Amino acid sequence: QQVITSLRSKGCFLGASCVILQKPFSVNAVTLTRCELRRIPAPLFIAVLKSDAQLCWQFQKILCHEINEQVNHTAELGYLSARCRLERLLWNSIHSLHACPPHTNVRVHLPLKNKELADLIAVTPEHLSRMLRKMQEEGVLRIERGWIVVTELHRLRGTHTPRAEPGEHFEKLSPLPGA
Known part of the structure; x- marks a missing residue:
């Protein structure tokens, strides 16, 4: 059975975290529209991340954005109406x-x-x-x-439900100790 885990758009990385962790990518990517994919051999990708601090930082920001999107999507399933x-x-x-x-x-x-x-x-x-x-x-x-x-x-x-900036709901739901 196929399950859509997420939709990606222009500029997204696929499988990069698995390359870094040296783990297999657990899903298949299926294109829904015409697109261009660029493949980077794993050893070259790792070498570039290790040698270029600026690129590594930019890549970390991309990964953090993806994690944030996934967490927000999961949370929205619980607090937003259909x-x-x-x-x-x-x-x-x-x-x-x-x-x-x-x-x-x-x-x-x-x-x-x-x-x-x-x-x-x-x-x-x-x-x-x-x-x-x-x-x-x-x-x-x-x-x-x-x-x-x-x-x-x-x-x-969503005039019937207030919208929030990403992360705003988490701060309201679980404030950090001492905040």
Whole structure:
């Protein structure tokens, strides 16, 4: 059975942490869109990280960003409603494609089947369909020939649930001793 662990976009590393740990990569990467992959032999990658402190630092920041994204995604499954998770996925998809997206009629093509999209936000395909139908009735989006068209981008920001910057919820949920 296939499970989508995450979606990646331009500039992401795949399997780098496994190379550093000298462990096998436990998942397969499947491209959903046309893309270009660049392969770096493991010994060369390790040698460059050991010899170039600036590159090593930049790479550590990339890894920390990925860890932060994974932790936030896991936490969101517990504290955001299914509707907010769907809105967040659409919002992030739009912003990964557009540096400065338009505010109205933003077209999003998620190359995922409904079951895969539902799995990604931890709902059943039937519940996903109900949410999309309700969002269409509310005028938040419409579906046209496989595209999701977000009619007004600001309506995706989750007016019914406050949004937080990454990490903000963790500080509220578990403050450090002495803070």
